[in-house]
Amino acid sequence: MALTLTLLLAVTAAQAKAPALNVVVIDVCSARADHFGAYGYKKDVTPGIDAAAKDAVLFENAMAQSSWCLSNYASLFTGHTPEVHGVYAMAPRTLPKDHVTVAQRMKEAGYDTAAYSGGTWMLPDWGLNRGFDHYINTLSTGAALTAFAKKMPEMLDWVSGRGSRPFFLYASIEDLHIPYAPELHVLEEPNADGVTRDGGAGRAPLLRGADGAAPAKSDPPAPEPGLPKGRSLALPQLVTKYDASLNRTDRQIALFLSKLKERGLWDKTVVIITGDHGESLGEHGLTGHMEGLYEPMLHVPLIMHHPGFPQLKGRRYAQLVQRIDLAPTLLDIAGQPYGDMELQGASLMALFENPAAPWREYAFAASKRSTRFAKDFILDERVVRTKRWKLHWYMQRNRYELYDLQADPLEENDLADKRPDVVSNLSFELIRHLELSRPHAPGLPSGKAPSSPAGLERRTPGD
Ligand SMILES: [Zn+2]
16 A cells, blocks of 8 residues: 555656756847847847847846856856856866866756857867757858858757757857948948947957056057047947847847747747847947956846746846856756756746845956957956946956946946945955855865975974
């Protein structure tokens, strides 16, 4: 009788367990949140994603971990900040071998896994292909940046061919990358701002010193005449091109979502739409996404459709969420434990279960790189923010900038001198974050074993 009851309970539990949900992550390179209608943009640039947001939850304050693609890809796939995975815009650029990736864990959970991309920083060389059954980077097969439209048919074939197995599909989209939409020829527009050096050569110009100071010998060149110096002024011509490109990207994403629906997958699939980082369009004298951690760069869209929570459709969360939160979120959806991964983010599923769940007060980002202008110039910028305050720390100059994001969302009025109390509090939190991110295994700072064990043996208590 007891055995029968046990069997009955086991069968009931198996029947009660819902089939695993598929997961799709659409990661749009260079997507800044404030150009999406769902985030308050006045122009109607993203109607497709705005409509999808109504059938999803939206995170109003989602923050990238860095200003650059590979750092942010690594944070998504490892759940760790750049201080831990170590992949900055300078060597070494390959993900260290001891980092386990989300794709590896999704595979262990029984998922079929695939990644589609076309950018340099998703090449297999960087180690992010671990755990993917199917890893397509069109750049590695010789094609230049490939439009999402061209990759979409193969992606849809792949999801359609999974049968009863759940799938994890990651797609990085490069359609919004510099030079945006070159075929749109907006350079010839009347009343253009006259800027011709818009990153068309494939790289954003570094327009000023990271601290806004007059360039010294080893600093980058002075801004070109006519460009804004330090103030948060967007360049109309770049904005026009960017918006045109974003609109084209939006149409492709909307088409992809409609194809998922046609295949009956919408109600079985969690769909996350986000950006690896944003884009500067002239604000603070910066363009592109290689340097600077101002809001155009860090504030990214994050929209999440989860068929298990229809009651949350249209809900907007104001909590500070970060790129590193996606790893535990994905593994929670897959039902895969991750306690051993020492993830630094928090699962967004906690907020789905309880929108008032305790959440972080501080969020962090880092950008570190050398430049092509001088051998020794290392840009090392760290940021900590709360819902209200944001502190920039230019480590190479030991200089701070402080902004009140509620009163000054464009970060134009530096309050570092006026509010030393806030600088002190936030710099303490930043140092604490750096300290907590440091490996704490015993050993030499270099991580190497002592060269002479005998030297250690000679020590006696009291030495
Ligand atoms: Zn990117």
